[in-house]
Amino acid sequence: MRHAHTAEQIRSAEAALMATLPAGALMQRAAAGLTVACAKLLGQVYGARLLVLAGSGNNGGDALFAGARLARRGAQVTAVLLSEHVHPEALLAFRRAGGRVVEPSALLPEQASDRPPVPGVRDGADVDLVIDGIVGIGGQPGLREPAVCILEQLEAPVVAVDVPSGIGVDTGELSGPHVEADLTVTFGTNKVGLFVQPAAAAAGSVELVDIGLSAWLGAPAVEVLEPADVRELLPWPGSTAHKYSRGVLGIAAGSPQYTGAGLLVTSGAVATGFAGMVRYDGASEDLVRSSHPEAVIGPGQVQAWVVGSGIGDGQGELVGRILGEGLPTVVDADGLRYLPLRCDAATVLTPHAGELARMLGIRREGVEARMLWAATAAARRWQSVVLLKGPRTVIAAPDGRVRVNSTGVAWLATAGAGDVLAGVIGALLAAGAECFDAASVGAWLHGIAGELASRAGDNEGTGPISATALVASIPSAVRSVSL
Template sequence: MKAVTASEMRLIDQTAITEFGIPGVVLMENAGRELARQIALRISPVRDRSICIFAGKGNNGGDGFVAARHLVNQGAQVKVCLVGKKETLTGDALVHFETIQRMEIDVLELAGERDWDKAGIAVTFADCLVDALLGTGFHGPLSEEMNLAVDLINAAAKTVIAVDIPTGMDADTGQISGKAVKAAYTVTFGLPKQGLYIHPGAAYAGQISVIDIGIPRHLMESSEIRQNITTPGHIQRILPVRPVTAHKGDCGRVLLIAGSQGMTGAAALAATGAIRAGAGLVTLGIAASLHDIMEVKLTEVMTRPLPETVGGSIGVKAIPYVEQMVKQTDVLAIGPGLGRNEDTLTAVREIVKSNEQPLVLDADALFAMVDNTALLKETGGLAVLTPHSGEMARLTGLSVAEVNQERIFIARQAASDWQSIVVLKGPCTVVAFPDGEIFLNTTGNPGLATGGTGDVLTGIIAGFIAQGLSSHDAAVAGVYIHGLAGDLAARGRMIGMTAGDILPEIPQAIHMACHRKGKYNARITHGKIRYTE
């Protein structure tokens, strides 16, 4: 599913109006009618229920006016709290406001202190609050009146439904300017706004419903829209299908260079992640002194001892051995727990430079790329980089705060500059392709915030590439399956969940993704797809 910026959605709306002749007042009618239907679903039965709609002066408020009319027709008791004076309304919103006035729907203009007191009373007795204050055009700090409205809504402890986006959220970045409405549900029109999935905004959006309002389909599927929400249907289409005649050689060969003294666990997690993702053969190259340990620890993974440094990590003498092994593999993954000995980092850079296979770089291999990202253009195979925000900050010279402020923009720019696929990990992991295409992930949970989970992801992506997926598809599917396995592992035990808990859930996650029409139902909550039996 495509996701849009605020400017992209405005252009789509305007094109529908000017080129297809769909009046704006009709689009607003469709949006408000569908909003009313969603409200009725959330507080069913709607008859005799008290609903308070907070409306602004723009199109967002207009959607609220239409919804008010339809809800009244269904027997609800509706009060519209208009922030500002009705004389300031214009355009399509004014048309629909005049209609609710003719229907004598209760409208309270919030222009003075007594009006706000009346609104507080209305909120106290309401069954549901609707945030139709500000839409996707909002940027910067809220006005004093909007701050009052947001405080009133958030303090009410009622079911809150936001229209298009919660007021106070930036539709493009998900950033919150001071405060924002905390919604249980967000009803967004046409296409989802990308900021709904990026934290902190995702925590304010609640369960997201994307509603068709009659915009021509090809406008919403335009190739010029470069952001996508990763959906179960997309993953189902791209996951590898294993024929009944398959043997281990058909399922791909992964070469993993990982581990060092004190960090053998990272190597084990990544290697097992590749096996669990379906790779036929996985070989781990590790410092010679650690080889015997891994022989015992990893039953299904082949191990190869490599020349090492004094500190127990691979050194430059390992380069020819790795280069030879790469020739018999389908993908090279390098970095988990590798260590930061200068000899090791030099070896990583030389291996990247000479490599001719698809490449996955994580952890200490990313550290080796600091001030050396030009090497990524020299490697013979397309590289997939999997940095978290701290690693991305180091690679780009930015602060972590700056990375988190503009995650989509920074991931996209880095992918273009480095001509690599960038997997910017975190809540709503961003997968960026060199051509500017973006995928926003919808699985995962805070239980994944523990050491080793990134190593598992490295293994999953490498395992998918080995099975024949393009690096692009493997990155998107790998992130999704990794998050879904984390969701399965977290059921009833999110706190204290370990990276090792994810590994046995990977096959089940793949099965669920491949058979999404089975007994599992999906819903999007806080920008993530949740599964229930």
């Protein structure tokens, strides 16, 4: 499992670790890891042209120390000092290694500066790599001039030190100008903003460098599941299992207007395979029966519910009745319009940004800009697990736990994919998975199935998928982590 921690947690851990180390040792560990990552990205260090953007914090020191190491390996390294208070030891080491220091005005457009340009620096094509050490975890979101203007002049790949400068480190928000990195080299642990959209998109690829912080970090603020975690959390059937002990999932979905919704929820649940039986009690029964003869049609005893997908208007009584049974329940799509003030049963809510905006009484743009805040606020408000769908789906529990899903492809933004996801999560609930695990594991499997369907045997790229093709890939997604 990958973990992310808050800036406060990281600062506390760094202080504890530094108390056990010689002065400057922690920064040298970070600089060494940054140097290796930059060298790998460059391929050939000798003769490479690098530009270091150094601010006043430790990130600036890391960047300058790494620049010094690369200069000693034959790179031509220029540093732009964006503060009068850069790390003094790092700057001295950089100068001694042969690094060149220039004023910010050297990179500003001619009309913005009366100083002559520095040859080979102003033209972005003459720089092979930019190291962003402007601000780190202690900085406020958004960048100021002249950093913004300088970044606009550069076209070379950017390596961010610890975090892309200007992002919301603890929130994943983008509230102003920021660095768009190709690679982020982060130290000790991941930062929340590297996992959560929209800031995560600014990080590019993320490489974690171990500097010895783990013993002091404490519980993570955000988790990301990996295959081994999914394997451990899935409710695999035991040797004595039978269809009833494996759980029965009830589905109340679909309507004359949305005839396919019930079928897709059922298809997702059946394809996942963890529920021993799927009982369909919704519209378009004949369509479901003809496609899934293994599904039982009509009311009966169940261990979990999926309700809401495509049920349409005027269904508050249905949603209230199902929630009133006190069984683990996935509430999706139209069902979210009929939520009580508080969900007392074990409940998973699966809104997209527009639905969650309506639930919270804010604009959709407000949810998309603050996904972590929106998901956690809704989880507390309804005392439910909230799965906020998006490019990096956020799963928030009312007790404060948060996971971010890392699987999937953009092609999953297609009609019916959310119905399939509701069925996957419902099957896991029926099989006994806890709500937070069912939601996060379900999102992971759903994303892997999307990746498999999108490749469709072609390892060279991805292509469009339908919800039906997604369903067909779910068994392969499960097998990819099978015991």
